[in-house]
Structures are given as structure tokens and as C-alpha cells.
Amino acid sequence: MRPRVVLEIVRKELTETLRDRRTLMLMIALPVLIYPLLMIGFSKLQVSQLEATAERTSRIAVWGAAPDGLREAIVGDGKIAIDGGIRPSDAVKNGLEQGTLTRPEVAPRSAGARPGGQGARQAAAGPPEPDNPVLEAARAAVVERRADAVLVLWPDVGPALAAAGAGSVSIYFDSVREDSLEAQSRLESALGAYRAGLVAERERAHGLVRGFALGLDVRATNVAREARRSGQILGLFLPFLLVTMSLLGGFYPAIDLTAGEKERGTMQTLLCAPVSPLEIVAGKYLAVWVTSLIAAFANVVSLGITVMRILPGDAISVSPSTLLLAFAMLLPVTLFITAVFLAVAAFAKDFKDGQNFLTPVYMLLAMPAGVTMLRGIELNAWTAFVPVVNIALLIKALLISEAAPDLIFLSLLSSTAYAAMAVMLAARVFAREQVLLGGRDSLRALLGFERQTGGTPSPAFALTAFALVLVLAFYGSLLLQSAGTMATLLVTEFGFFLAPTLLLVVGFGFSLTRTLSLRRPPLAGLVAAILIGSSAWAVVAGGLLRLLPPPESLVRALEQLLLLDGAPAPLWLVWLVIGVIPAMSEELFFRGLVLSGLRRLGMWPALLTCALLFALAHSSVYRLIPTFFIGVLLSWLVWKTGSIWTSILAHALNNGIAATLVYSKPLAAAIGAGTHAYLGWKPTLAAVVVLAAGLLVLRYVPPGVADPEKQ
């Protein structure tokens, strides 16, 4: 692939795209206009509504006999006016005056009901009252807007107060009407003040200490800082908006650059130029991606400015750095979706067809981002692997400063893996002339998954297999968490590494010997494997861990794992389960299937990519560099010797020795590894020498022995 050609295609596609008014509208104009307009509109409306409500005097009706001072307490600050003209029916009026009506009992609130949250204000009204004449009359007065609220003083109020008891008072209001809610709130505070006065007077009269009837003076304080509170509010809708709007920015360009080109007959023009399909897809892909990013950026900037400058007060604020971070998180998700869009849109014959194809894809991919609007769904080890949702939740977590490094890593890792798969799919689609010229093609042929007897897999196949195994192993191990370390390890290694490897190789008809490097190892290879396998762990423990110390929790978790949950297992079992079985399964997958697939890329790209995938599969940012280092060594062993047995041997030794040291504290102490997380200098240097010797021995492996084409 020639970068110059790809850039030329990107430039041309962007020029054309940016000259398309429809795209510009969706990409720039819509976000730039929509947020300020919506927010100005809503906030102005809300402010004026709130102001109007605050200014307005609440008009209430008071039914029943009021004790001394109550009416004055209610109208005292001038916010409430009692309208004597709002009367109930004579029956109710007489019933209240003559004491024939009493306040109906209501069922006590169930224990499970939670105060606060949505409807908290309504909940203040208590459980629903059974139908009764007073309720009917009050409802009519409030709903017909004759009164904002009705205060009913039941007949027991007078006698109860006289006897220093508690009188029954009801406030009837309509939670749907803001004016009525305000009236209820004002009435409650007025009654609260009146009640406080009553209680104080009684305490005084009875010579009781102040607060005798109060018991506890409770005050609740919200510990969330302002940034966190506004982050929570923004986190509800911002990730969803960012994801959907940035996707919308790539929607039309993806169709225009594929189905649109077919419809206009320009695809053929491009195909007869000296440009490879890969360069075409790369150019178009980058162009659509940049368009998505411009849309995302326009959204972030517009939203940021709107939030910071337009919204009234300090209720919501967000720092530019948080917005920038949110934008950065959009990179992998837009990479993924752009590739899916291109791959799908390429199948469409024309623009209309493209819209029909992409709309459901868009809905399917964008709508799950709406989970951020649901309370309680957070970024965790499960959601970190769900495409699109993980990034939406990650942005939400960033907004409330709650994103753990490991979860960020997992989300970005899985998103990148999905993006890589989608890009490969798009590249495959573009390599199919039938698709590009308007025809159809079989999915199997498209995915390059046709049986190919006796061959080795392609790099795309290896990477796809890796992505599948990674997701399978991850979800599988989560499901197995309660099953104990031993069972988890065995099922993961056999079920998620070994079985898929063998199934893929046999199922697609690849050569077992060549794909999995199942050849007899040369003697020098075995010696090198022993030297490397017995020293690599020490170089990691004494060198890399010293430079990049992992958190204590991870060290403990690894120790726990290496000791099989601390269960009293014999050493040979630890070696089998921690050393031999993972070495067999993981090596057959990584240094077998994956490395043979990557072989066509050349030595260093293949070794480094294979090691990187091996490191990524360990799903922890702290283990990335150590496992990458060991991965390079193991890949090199197989590359030089052509035999998987060498890397299995080295891998088993590496794991086994590490487990033995955790297993036997005296042994660890003897070599100075007992007290620290890392190894002392002397054994580390010795290990470096042994490792160097191993690499030196590898030079004595006869050339050509590893060349699969010659065997």
C-alpha cells in the first residue's frame, strides 16, 4: 500500500464530501445550531417559567376550622393568599364543621419504597388516599384551577391542639402543575414553621429541654463536588449525543463514497487506474473517518460552548480537558463504525439502496449508546467488551471522574479489536470486484473463509481468529469466575484457546503441520528453549517490574492464581495446570495459528504483532510490557526453529518456575525474591546472561529448518 496514493484518495474524497451541502448540513451546521438553539430555547423557557412561578402568589383554599394564628402564619410572607370564595359542597363543609368527616386512614408505606430519586416530590404527599368526599372536592378545585392547593383542617385539629396532641391536616395538590407543586411546597414550609412554634411553646410550657420533641436534628449534605454533579447530568445524555452525532457525520459520506460512486459510474473509473483495492478502501475509509471526526469535533465544541456559556448559573459546567478526553474516546468507536458503514454500504447498488442498508445498521449501533441514560448501568468488565456501549459508558465514567485504568484499557482494547475486524471486513468487501461493480457475492467468499486445503491462514484470518478467541476467552472466563481458579484455567485453556485453534485449522482445511509448526525441534532449539524459558521470568521480575511496578492488588491476584487459590495442591499439579497446559494451548494458538498467519508480513512485523496480540490477550495494562517481552522471545524461538515444541517448552518452564517461587517461599527467599515484588540485582543479571546464552544458541539452528515452504 502506498501512503501517497492513499492520501491522494483521501484528499479527493474529502474535497468532494465537503462540497456536498447535505453532508455539511449534517456534519457542521446541525450540531453548531442545534445545541445552542435547543438549550437557549429550553433554558429561557424554563427560567421564565420558574421566575413566573416564583413571583406568583399561590392561591389556596382553607377548609375546616383553623386554629389561632395558623391563617396568619400561612399568609405571613405574602407568597400565599387564602381565597375564601373557593368552597366545597355543603355536605363536605358541614361534615368538616360538624365533625362527621374524619381523615381516612392510608396504608403505611411499604418497607421497600425508597425515598428520593424520581418522583421524590410526589412521594412527599405520601401514599394515595382512598376516595372520599373531601378528596373529590379538593381534586375538583385544584384540577379546575380554582385553587393551587387546598388545605383541609380536619375536625380533630382544635381538640387535639388543645390537648397538646397532633391534629390532622391535609394538603391536596396536583403534582402535574408547577403552580400547584409550588403552593404545596410553600404551604409545607409555612405549616412547618407553625408546627415548630407550637412545639417550642409546648416544650417551654412543660419545662422540657429544647428539641425534646425533635429527637434528632438531621442534616444531609451532598459530598459530590460540583464537577461530579454536572458530570452526572452530562453523562446521561452527552455520550449518547456524541456517539450518535459523530456517526451521523459519517453516514452519508459512507454511502456517497461507495454506493453513490457505483450509481454515478465513477467506481469503474477508479478501478481501472493503477490503484490497488486496499489503497481505495484505505483512502475512502480515512476520508469517512475524518468526516466522522469533524462531525464529532463540531458536536463537542458546540456542546461545550453551549454548556459553558449559555446555560444559566453554575448548575452544569464541564472542563475543556474533559471534553477533549471525551473526543479522544470517540476515535476507536468511529474507527469501528466507519469500517462497518463502508463494508455494508459497498453492497448497495445506489444511494437509496445504501440508505436502506445503513439505516438499520446505524440504529443497531447507535441506539445501544442510549444505555448511558439509564441509571445503574456502568462501565465494568462486561460492558467494556460491548462495542459502542463501552465507549459511551467510558465517556460517562470520565465525566464523573470514575474511569479505572484497567477498564479504560479494556474498552479501548476491545474497541480497537472490533475496529480492526471491521476494517478487515471492509477491505475484503472492496477486494471483491463483484461487489464493487454492483453484483452480489457470497458471505463465505467475502470473508475469505473458504476451505483451502493444505495451506496456511492469511494475516486477516489470524487477526480475526485472535479477535474471536479474545472475546470468547474473556466472556467465558467471566462466566467461570465462581467456578474456582483450577476449573477456570482448564476451561479457558482447553475450551477457549486449544479447541478453537484445532477447530479453525481443521475446519478450514489448513495444514496442521505447517500452520501449527508441529515439527521435530532441532537440538539447538531445545537448548535455547530451556535457557530462555528458565531465565525470561527472572529478567521480567528483576528488570521490567522494577521499572514498571504493577499495583499490589495485581501481584496478589497473580499469586493467588499461581497457587490455584491457595488450595493445598501438590507441586506437580501446579506445574501441570499453570505451566504445561497453558503453554500447550496458548502456544498452539499464538505461535501456531496466529504466527503462521502473520508470517507473510515478514519476520519483525510478524514477531512483534504476534507478541503484541499475546500481550493484549492478558487483558491488563500492567502485564502488557512483560507479556509482550516474553511473547517476542517465544515467537522468535518458533520463527528460528520452525517447531512449536520449543516455545511450549520455554513457556512451560517460564510459568512453572514463577509458580514454584510463589509456591515455595523458602526457595524464593534463597534467591532474594521473597521480600519484594521484584527480583534482586544479582539473580537478575545472572538471568540476563542465561537469556543471552539462549539467544546465542538460537544462532546455531541450521538455516532453512524453519522455512515451512521447504517441508
Add this chain to the structure above:
Amino acid sequence: MVPTLAAEGLVKRFGPVAAVDGVGLTVSAGEVVGLLGPNGAGKTTTLRMLAGILTPDAGGVRIGGLDIHDRPLDAKRRLGFLSGDTQLYQRLTTREVLRYFGRLYGMADPLIEARTARLVEELEMGEFANRPCGTLSSGQKQRANIARAFLHGPDLLILDEPTVALDVISGQFIVESIRRERDAGRAVLFSTHVMSEAEYLCDRILLLHRGRIIDEGVLDDLLARSGCRNLTDAFLLRVGREGSRS
């Protein structure tokens, strides 16, 4: 001398149907070869295989001695392809289109500028070269398209019904351009439905029917063999005979 274009045994199937079934042909420098055939004869599929847009199920294509399957980019650099339904980018101007393709063909910018200036003059495009292609008439579009196909000075031109849907004046303009390229030593393979164009332009003619070449030769030989006085009659006779045979 190596022919500029050589193809042998080309086969292309779409499902059970063989659209092209064993076509072989050569075109040499300074020669115009016409590919004639009724609708559905396999002309477009053949030309697309020759231009490297479609991969043949069997057979091979060499352009200037280079196998288009093994060295597609090098082979395509020597080729200019144009078809009647080939379009240009609606939102780019003719000059921008030419610059884009010039760069894709690996030409340096000064060379692109010089070639563009010459083609704008030769193909009389001065009036519309700076307008977006979406605003051009059919004839103007096809001239811009020819400029795109000629820009990099290819040894071989493959033209698939280049005058289709054009008026007589625009059609004639294109025909004269092809003639000029032939005189400049280029090899030209073109398909057409217009028999007078074939008679006027072609040094050799291939008759394609149902995916096979059923006759080929210089115009006079074809006429002599069919006993007809013009190519239209000869064509109808041959195609009709083949049709009644099958």
C-alpha cells in the same frame, strides 16, 4: 514485436452463465481494433477483463508484455480505459479530476499541468474545464473523460462504446480523437454499435457473439467472406447465422 495487448483463453462466468468463453485477441501499436457484437455478446465483460477491472476465471491478459494479474499496477499504468457509462466526479472540476488521476498514475505535478493544458486545447475544453463535472453536458463530460483516459499517455486505449448517447457532432469529435491517438502510435481496442464508426476507424474487426469470437479480419476480408457490401449487412448475416445455428 510484442503486441501492446495480448489476451488468450479468457473465460468469465456469472453463476452458470459463461459471459465470455475463450476469447483471445491481440492489438498492436498504431492499430485500431474494433470489437463488435450484439447486446449481451460479452463485449463489456471482455473489455473489463482486459482493463483489469474484472478477474477472468481462466485465461490471461498481457499489456506491453506485463501480465495484468501478476503486475496489475504496472500494467494499468500503460492503459487508458473509457466506457460510455464511465462518469466523472460531479463535485470536482475537469482540471481537478485530471490532477487527481494524474497523481494516481504517479505523474509529477508539472507534467500533469502541461498535459492538461494540451488536452484542454486539443479537446476544446477551455470553456468548461473549471466547472464542476456535474454541470457539464453529455458531450462535454465525454471529452473530459477522454482527457482523463489520455492524460498519462498510455500505450493502449480500451474504449467501451465511447460514443454511446452522444449527438453526431460530439460522436465525431471522439472518433477523430481516437484516430489522432492511433496516428500517434497507440494501440486502440474499442467496442461500438455504430457500424459506420467501425468502418471508418478500424484496421481490424472482431465479431463477438455469445462470449466467443465468431469472425475476425480486416474490413475487406469480412465483407468478402460474407458477400455483403457493408459492415451492417455482414454483421447481421453472421450474427443471424450464429443465432439460427444455436
